[in-house]
Amino acid sequence: MLRTWHRIPDRRPYPNPGVRYMSASAPMLRANAAGKLSMGVHGIEQFNFFCTDQVKIPGLRADYGALRGIHDLSALRGKEKHYCLSSPSGRLSMLWETPEQIPAVIEPRNRREFRLTMCDEQAGGTLRVQVALENPPGATRLGLSLNGAWPTFESRQTRDMLFPAGPYTRFAAPVTAWEFKFDSSVIRQGWNFVTVLNNNRNPAGAVKVVSVELGVSFA
Numbered sequence: 001m002l003r004t005w006h007r008i009p010d011r012r013p014y015p016n017p018g019v020r021y022m023s024a025s026a027p028m029l030r031a032n033a034a035g036k037l038s039m040g041v042h043g044i045e046q047f048n049f050f051c052t053d054q055v056k057i058p059g060l061r062a063d064y065g066a067l068r069g070i071h072d073l074s075a076l077r078g079k080e081k082h083y084c085l086s087s088p089s090g091r092l093s094m095l096w097e098t099p100e101q102i103p104a105v106i107e108p109r110n111r112r113e114f115r116l117t118m119c120d121e122q123a124g125g126t127l128r129v130q131v132a133l134e135n136p137p138g139a140t141r142l143g144l145s146l147n148g149a150w151p152t153f154e155s156r157q158t159r160d161m162l163f164p165a166g167p168y169t170r171f172a173a174p175v176t177a178w179e180f181k182f183d184s185s186v187i188r189q190g191w192n193f194v195t196v197l198n199n200n201r202n203p204a205g206a207v208k209v210v211s212v213e214l215g216v217s218f219a
Contacts, residue, residue: 021052025165026066027082035117037073060166083214108200125184130177132211143197162215
């Protein structure tokens with residue numbers, strides 16, 4: 001499960017608000033496996049895969065077909081993937097998991113580096129990187145650097161997620177994402193480094209990053 005900001009089609013109260021269930025998204029499943037396989041693990045086990053079906057949210061179903069070939073890194077390359085660094089899942093995360101990289105506050109004219117594991121890809125695909133901010137200031141100007149390259153400031157604002165996870169398709173109203181585009185060949189095998197720059201000059205222009213998401217797609 002990935003806890004982050006989202007919007008669902010109606011306003012009825014659902015269990016675990018704010019949770020995107022990874023097993024409902026084939027791109028998330030592939031990315032989760034690819035990042036670990038790129039570090040040399042010998043197998044992949046999807047723990048509690050069935051939990052997605054148990055919450056009975058309309059439109060939310062586990063994608064069992066996406067498990068086919070998920071252990072094979074060569075088969076995962078060239079397919080859509082959705083990598084995520086997102087907000088912690090609450091008390092259980094604090095008890096059992098390592099400290100999360102997100103949420104993170106970046107002061108004006110400062111930067112913050114995030115890292116995650118990915119599998120390398122052939123050239124010609126598209127890598128979209130979204131930096132999601134909670135209640136961003138009006139004059140926000142973000143830059144992004146991948147793996148030590150010169151930063152780019154060309155981006156667009158959006159509330160659409162990279163890929164849907166069942167009924168979850170958009171970030172909730174307090175959150176806006178800045179989306180940057182790159183060729184898929186910039187992805188390294190193993191550790192990748194995403195540096196977010198807050199280029200605001202206003203002393204009150206700090207930003208709170210609640211999610212960093214990377215989507216790989218091929219035409």
